[in-house]
Amino acid sequence: MGLKEALILRIAKRWIAGTRLEDAIKDAKKANSRGVGAVINYLGEDITEDSVAESHTNEYLRLQNEIHNQGIRGCVSLKLTQLGLILDREKARRRLEKIVENGAKLKQYVWIDMEGSKFTDVTLYLYLAVLESYGNTGVALQAYLRRTQDDMERIISKGGMVRLVKGAYRESSEIAFSKRTEIRKNYEKLMERLFSSGIYFAVATHDKHLIDRAIELSKEKKEGFEFELLKGIREELKDELVSSGYTVSEYLPYGENWYPYSKRRIYEHPSNIMLLIRSLI
Ligand SMILES: Cc1cc2nc3c(=O)[nH]c(=O)nc-3n(C[C@H](O)[C@H](O)[C@H](O)COP(=O)(O)OP(=O)(O)OC[C@H]3O[C@@H](n4cnc5c(N)ncnc54)[C@H](O)[C@@H]3O)c2cc1C
Numbered sequence: 001m002g003l004k005e006a007l008i009l010r011i012a013k014r015w016i017a018g019t020r021l022e023d024a025i026k027d028a029k030k031a032n033s034r035g036v037g038a039v040i041n042y043l044g045e046d047i048t049e050d051s052v053a054e055s056h057t058n059e060y061l062r063l064q065n066e067i068h069n070q071g072i073r074g075c076v077s078l079k080l081t082q083l084g085l086i087l088d089r090e091k092a093r094r095r096l097e098k099i100v101e102n103g104a105k106l107k108q109y110v111w112i113d114m115e116g117s118k119f120t121d122v123t124l125y126l127y128l129a130v131l132e133s134y135g136n137t138g139v140a141l142q143a144y145l146r147r148t149q150d151d152m153e154r155i156i157s158k159g160g161m162v163r164l165v166k167g168a169y170r171e172s173s174e175i176a177f178s179k180r181t182e183i184r185k186n187y188e189k190l191m192e193r194l195f196s197s198g199i200y201f202a203v204a205t206h207d208k209h210l211i212d213r214a215i216e217l218s219k220e221k222k223e224g225f226e227f228e229l230l231k232g233i234r235e236e237l238k239d240e241l242v243s244s245g246y247t248v249s250e251y252l253p254y255g256e257n258w259y260p261y262s263k264r265r266i267y268e269h270p271s272n273i274m275l276l277i278r279s280l281i
Pocket of ligand 1 (some may be wrong): 169
């Protein structure tokens with residue numbers, strides 16, 4: 001491990017459950033004991049070897065079974081490029097179906113993370129294809145993309161399930177809003193639409209303004225949606241939301257492939273750059 005990676009790992013530990021499935025299960029139990037559900041992600045993306053995509057698929061099946069066997073309130077969240085999307089779309093689809101089918105059998109949701117914009121079309125295509133046979137699946141939509149309102153309407157019309165996030169990848173201003181104020185404004189507009197949509201959805205943000213707005217919009221009814229937050233960020237808020245009667249889940253990543261995820265977390269928030277600098281002193 002190089003020096004840069006070693007430094008990032010020191011900070012990243014707060015966002016990651018550990019390297020093994022057992023670590024994730026342990027964290028999921030801790031979350032459950034606070035009244036928080038667990039959305040567990042096995043870290044990995046951009047897989048370019050078929051055998052690795054196959055082993056990631058098997059890890060998710062094992063994870064789903066373990067969630068069930070250990071009586072955990074939780075489910076998995078995966079990336080399609082870890083199921084081999086870059087190599088073979090149809091194979092990735094079959095692997096996704098296998099995981100979603102297992103989830104249906106165990107009465108668990110399966111969330112699909114949204115990756116960089118070159119994968120948006122194919123992710124939605126595969127999501128909607130699988131949704132036709134299985135209702136227990138949802139997909140993340142990114143408020144920074146200008147196209148998201150249309151994508152969301154498509155999913156609403158098919159009775160899908162949406163996790164609304166701001167978006168974590170570098171995108172060009174042609175296709176994405178780049179100012180924080182614009183992204184927040186679009187998020188708010190999309191979230192308002194979700195509240196009137198009738199589909200199940202997740203408000204996945206740590207942004208106080210947006211969470212307050214969600215609370216305002218849910219005055220009448222605290223059901224039909226959940227708050228989802230990342231492990232290691234705004235812990236006190238999770239407890240506050242639970243004690244106010246909201247459904248809250250924590251996104252818990254684990255695995256050896258922690259670097260790309262941790263880099264995104266570090267660069268999206270300036271205070272983490274300061275932590276990184278301080279860890280050098
Ligand atoms: C459950 C969940 C699932 C996600 N899934 C996806 C996905 O599939 N695809 C995708 O592109 N993105 C995903 N994201 C990431 C998302 O797109 C944002 O990059 C991330 O949530 C930060 O944006 P924010 O909405 O919290 O707002 P921000 O404006 O970035 O943050 C609001 C406040 O939250 C705190 N905060 C936020 N991030 C950090 C951090 N890294 N370190 C320390 N404090 C922080 C700070 O107090 C900050 O002021 C997901 C996020 C969540 C919560």
